Amino acid sequence: MARALALALENVSTLRGGPFAAVVVRDGEILAEGVNRVTALHDPTAHAEISAIREACRKLGHFELTNCEIYATCEPCPMCLGAIYWARLERVYFAATATDASKAGFDDSFIYRELRRPAQRRKIPMIRIMRGEARKVFDAWEKQQGKICY
Numbered sequence: 001m002a003r004a005l006a007l008a009l010e011n012v013s014t015l016r017g018g019p020f021a022a023v024v025v026r027d028g029e030i031l032a033e034g035v036n037r038v039t040a041l042h043d044p045t046a047h048a049e050i051s052a053i054r055e056a057c058r059k060l061g062h063f064e065l066t067n068c069e070i071y072a073t074c075e076p077c078p079m080c081l082g083a084i085y086w087a088r089l090e091r092v093y094f095a096a097t098a099t100d101a102s103k104a105g106f107d108d109s110f111i112y113r114e115l116r117r118p119a120q121r122r123k124i125p126m127i128r129i130m131r132g133e134a135r136k137v138f139d140a141w142e143k144q145q146g147k148i149c150y
Contacts, residue, residue, distance in 0.1 A: 001071045001093055003030060008048075008073040011035040018106065022048040022072040024056035024065060024089070031068065032056035048072065049080035053087050063150060064088045074101050077108045078115065086150070 007021035018036035025031060034051025038044055049072055057063055065087040074096040076084060084092060102109065110123075119126035141147065 001095060004071045004073050007033060007035050016040045020048040020073050022052040022070055024052045024068050024070050026068045031059060047080050049076055050083055053083050078111045
C-alpha cells in the first residue's frame with residue numbers, strides 16, 4: 001500500500017491525474033502499477049485499478065489474475081470493482097473510502113443509485129433495440145467450438 005500511496009502523491013504533485021494509484025501483487029512481489037490518467041489521456045476509463053489490471057494481464061499473458069491481490073489508494077469505483085471481479089483478483093486492499101473521495105470531489109454514489117434503477121428509469125436513456133439479431137450472435141457464441149469462456 002505504501003507504494004500505491006507514493007505513486008498517487010507523485011501523480012497529484014505532477015498534475016498528471018487524480019489522487020489514485022493501484023498496484024497488483026503476486027506472491028508478495030509487485031506485478032504491475034497504475035495511476036489515474038483520466039485527464040492526461042482524455043480517457044474516462046483510465047483509472048488506476050484498470051491501468052494496473054491491464055498491465056498485470058499483459059505481463060502474465062492472461063485475462064485472469066488469480067493468486068493476485070490489488071492495493072488501491074481508494075475504495076474502488078463501480079467500474080473498477082467490476083474489472084476486479086472480472087479479473088478474478090483474490091483480494092482488494094484499499095486506504096481511503098468512497099466517502100473520502102466524495103469529499104474531495106470524486107463522488108460515484110450516483111452510479112450505484114443508477115445501477116439499482118430499472119434500465120428505463122435511468123438518467124441516461126437505455127433503449128433496447130435489435131434483440132433478436134443480438135440473440136443470433138449469442139447463439140453463434142454458444143455453438144462455437146474451442147471458445148475461451150470467461
